[in-house]
Amino acid sequence: MSHVWRFVGGCACGAAVSSGCCLAVLNLYRAEEREAPGDHEEIGRYGLPATGAEVHSYDSYRLSYDRAKRTPRWVAEHLTDRKLRGKAERKHCRFRPDPNIPECFSAVNDDYLGSGWSRGHMAPAGDNKQSERSMSESFYLSNIVPQNYENNAGFWNRLEIYCRELTRRFQDVWIVSGPLTLPEEEEEGGRKMVSYQVIGKHNVAVPTHLFKAILVRNNSNNNNQDVNNNMAVGSDQSSSSSSSSPFLALGAFIVPNRPIGFDRPLTDFQISLEELERQSGLTFFPRLPRTSGNRTSRPAGRHPDNMADATAAPEKGASSQVVGLSPEHGGLGDGLTADLCEVDGCRLIGxxxxxxxxxxxxxxxxxxxxxxxxxxxxxxxxxxxxxxxxxxxxxxxxxxxxxxxxxxxxxxx
Known part of the structure; x- marks a missing residue:
């Protein structure tokens, strides 16, 4: 009906000798539009599909769940030295379905049994010692992904230890972790394909990669002399920093879900925050203001378009650049937030x-x-x-x- 009135209204306005005639036709058209039920209302009369991607909050972490893959999309934590001093132990904890996730969308322990994959925490038990409740909640299967056992017990474990060690040098540590299923390039033809295994009767998705985004903060640049000394080595950023502004540093990493030896440094897996956002479809730390001209800079020597080989080491002598942030929101005074690996080394324990x-x-x-x-x-x-x-x-x-x-x-x- 609205199409008819558009036609009539157009003809009437074009042929009318007086503006009054044109106005009358337009008013009639608008009245008809107001009376007719909107398409959007009808489409959503009985509700729209629910994704289940809302944020779930727990004692020590928050997450968004992927119902189709039966794994978390992301898990966010805030660590401090005080929080990690708790006495809660994991020995009485058991992996179990999350009561906040509908049963039909949840993984169960039998999905992992005999699969060849371990149950890998995204918010690790070692981060949840502050209370028995937080320790117990970390064993919900909504916080778990199928992980290569050697990776879970080895490289990824060392990365989690490094995150906890950061609380000794920084007052606040924010971490977002999660699984990725990234494309691989075929040897013949060069086509890119996304392919991943599923396990158990509930088809729990096995990620090809895992990610961590880490943001650290000290309320004053003078609070940590070791970090300041690192900033001064091979960098002129420390000279422009403001002691009244919080010090911020960022690190983003994508790690393949397979065994990684002790000969591989964490920096081999560092990418820019922007690249991690592109690969994951997530925006990290969205409340952290960023300058429009230099949102993020990709570490030199990386090849982000070939994430099938995310383990590729950077070119010799390559350095990671910093992320552009507004100076009034806690940057270094010149509008930059530091690269975590440049100021702290990103050294995992040997x-x-x-x-x-x-x-x-x-x-x-x-x-x-x-x-x-x-x-x-x-x-x-x-x-x-x-x-x-x-x-x-x-x-x-x-x-x-x-x-x-x-x-x-x-x-x-």
Whole structure:
């Protein structure tokens, strides 16, 4: 009907000798438009499809869930040194479906059983020690993705440790983690294809890659002399920084979901925030103002168009540039937020330190004297000397287990 009135109205206005005639026709057309029900109302009369992508909030993290893939889209955390000083332990926690996710869209433990993939935390248990509730919630399957076991226990674990270590040097650490399914280029023909495995009866999607976006802040540049010294080496940014403005630094990383050895530094997997946004379809830290002329700069030497080989190392001598931010919102005074890897190094712990860390977890969780002694024996077999922390932990746990042991050698319940 509206099309008829558009035609009539046009003809009437074109042929009218007086403006009054034209106005009358237009008013008639507008009245008809107001009376007719809008298409948008009818389309949504019984509701529009719900994606389930709304934000779910938990004690220590927030996430958006992907119902189709049965994994999180992203998981966001805020870490401080105080939050990580909690005493909650993971030994009594069990992986389980999230009661906030409808059952028909949730993964279950049987999906992972025998799949060859481990249950990988996006908000790790080590970040959730502040309360028993936060530790327990981190084991919801809505916070879990199918992850290569060696990657989960090795490189990704070391990256999580690095994030916690950042709280010793920065007052606030924000982290967003999640899975990606990225295209691969065929050897013949050069076509790009997105292909990923699914596991279990619920078809839980196995990501090809994982990502982390990290933002750190100190309320004053003078709060951390080590960071300031790093800024001064090979950079003129420190000279223009303002001690009254918060210091901010960003790092973005995409890590393939496969084993990665100790010879690969974290910087091999660093990309610009803009590239991570392009690959993930997410906008990170959207409340962080950015200058229009220099929203982000891609680290030199990267090849973001070939993310099938996201492990490609940068060219020798390549350096990561900084992200453009408004100086009045906490940049460095010249309108720039620093590259995390330039100011902090992005150094993951080495093999010896990581072995001691894993040994500490095993010793602290040992449930019998026999297992406790075996853990220490395995460490000596690797020709690694326990440090003071591990030695004291061993002695304390040994006394606890001795106090719990009955005369027949069995441990009391």
């Amino acid at each position: 093999l010896k330190e990581f072995t001691l860390y894993i040994a500490g977890r095993k010793v602290g969780g040992a449930r019998s004297l026999a297992k406790l002694e075996r853990f220490m024996s395995d460490l000596r077999a690797q020709d690694i000397q326990p440090d003071d922390y591990l030695t004291n932990l061993y002695l304390r746990r040994k006394k606890e287990l001795e106090d719990q042991t009955r005369p027949d050698g069995k441990t009391l319940p």
